[in-house]
C-alpha cells in the first residue's frame with residue numbers, strides 16, 4: 001500500500017484527489033486529505049456576498065460528502081510541520097508518514113506582522129470572513145470604507161461595497177490605498193486604465209504610493225498624514241503561505257510560495273500545487289488563479305501515478321486562458337484567449353466560469369439565483 005497525503009482541500013487539493021482516486025484500486029493507494037476546514041470554500045465569489053447578495057451557504061461544499069464517493073480519509077486538522085527527509089506530516093493532533101505528498105494549502109492574508117491591522121481590520125480568506133464582514137456592514141454605520149491593497153481582491157471588494165451602499169442609498173467615501181505607484185501590479189497598462197476609469201465612475205478614490213501608518217480603535221491614518229475616523233478597514237494588501245511552509249528549508253519567494261520544477265516537484269516524493277507553488281512561466285512566475293490550481297493539482301497527481309508505474313514524469317504546461325477583473329457594477333476588464341475585453345462580456349465569462357467551477361449542483365443553482373435576484 002502506498003500512502004499519499006494531500007494538504008489542503010481547495011481547488012488544487014481536490015483536483016489532485018479526483019485524479020488519484022481513479023487509480024486508488026490499481027495502485028493500492030491510501031489517500032488522506034488533511035484540511036483545516038470541513039468545507040471547501042469557493043473563494044472567487046467572496047466579494048460577491050457583499051454587493052451581489054450571493055449567499056455564503058452557496059459557496060460551501062462539505063468535504064465529508066465527498067469522502068463517501070471518492071474513498072479517501074479526511075483528516076480535519078491543521079498541518080503544523082512537514083519533515084521532507086523523514087517523509088512525515090505533523091498536524092495539531094498526530095503525525096503521519098507518507099510515500100507521496102502534495103502540498104496545496106494555498107495562501108492566507110499577510111498582515112506583515114502588524115498586529116493592529118490583524119485586530120482592527122477585516123480580511124477575506126474564507127466564507128466565514130465574508131459572512132463576518134457582511135454582518136459588520138449590516139450592523140454598523142461607518143463614516144468611510146478603506147481598502148488596503150489595490151490588487152484584484154481590493155478592487156472587487158471596493159466595487160462590491162459601492163454597490164452595497166448604493167442599494168441602501170448610503171453615500172460614503174470608499175478609498176483604495178496602494179503602496180505601489182499603480183494598482184494591479186504587473187498587469188498591462190490598458191487594463192489598469194480600464195479599471196481606473198470604472199473606479200472613477202463608481203466614485204472610488206485610489207491613493208497610490210501610500211501606506212496605512214497607524215490603526216487605532218476609532219481612526220486610521222495614512223503615511224501622507226490623512227486620517228479617517230470611524231472607517232471600516234479591509235485588509236487585502238498581500239498573501240503568504242502557512243507557517244509550516246515558511247519553516248520548510250526549500251527555495252521560496254518572499255510570500256513563501258515554494259519554487260517547484262517543471263514537474264511541480266519539491267523533491268522526488270513531494271509536489272506543490274496551486275497558490276502554494278511558485279512556477280516559472282515565460283520568464284516570469286505564474287500568477288495565483290483557479291485555472292492553474294486545478295491544472296497543477298491534476299498534474300501532480302498524474303506524476304505520482306507515473307512514478308508508481310515507473311514512467312517518465314510529464315511537464316506541467318501552463319495554459320493561460322486569460323484574466324478578468326470583474327467589477328460589481330457589471331463592468332469588467334480582461335483578456336480572454338488573447339482577446340482584450342471590456343464591459344459586460346468579461347463579467348459574464350467570469351460568472352460562467354465561477355458557476356462551472358463551483359462544487360455541487362445545488363450550489364450552482366443557488367449561485368445563479370443569487371446573481372439574478374441580487375442584481376435586480
Ligand SMILES: Cc1cc2nc3c(=O)[nH]c(=O)nc-3n(C[C@H](O)[C@H](O)[C@H](O)COP(=O)(O)OP(=O)(O)OC[C@H]3O[C@@H](n4cnc5c(N)ncnc54)[C@H](O)[C@@H]3O)c2cc1C
Pocket residue numbers: 007008009010011012013034035036037040041043044045046047077078079080104105106107124125152153242244273274275276288289290291293
Ligand atoms: C477574495 C478572492 C477572490 C478571488 N478571485 C479569483 C478569481 O476571480 N479568479 C481566479 O482565478 N482566482 C481568484 N482568486 C484566487 C483563487 O481563489 C486561488 O488562486 C485558488 O483558490 C487557489 O487554489 P488552492 O487550491 O491553491 O488554494 P485554496 O483554494 O486557498 O485552498 C487551500 C486549502 O488549504 C487549507 N489549508 C491552509 N493551510 C492549511 C494547513 N496548515 N493545514 C491544513 N489545511 C490548510 C485551506 O483552509 C484551504 O481550504 C481569488 C481569491 C480570493 C481570496
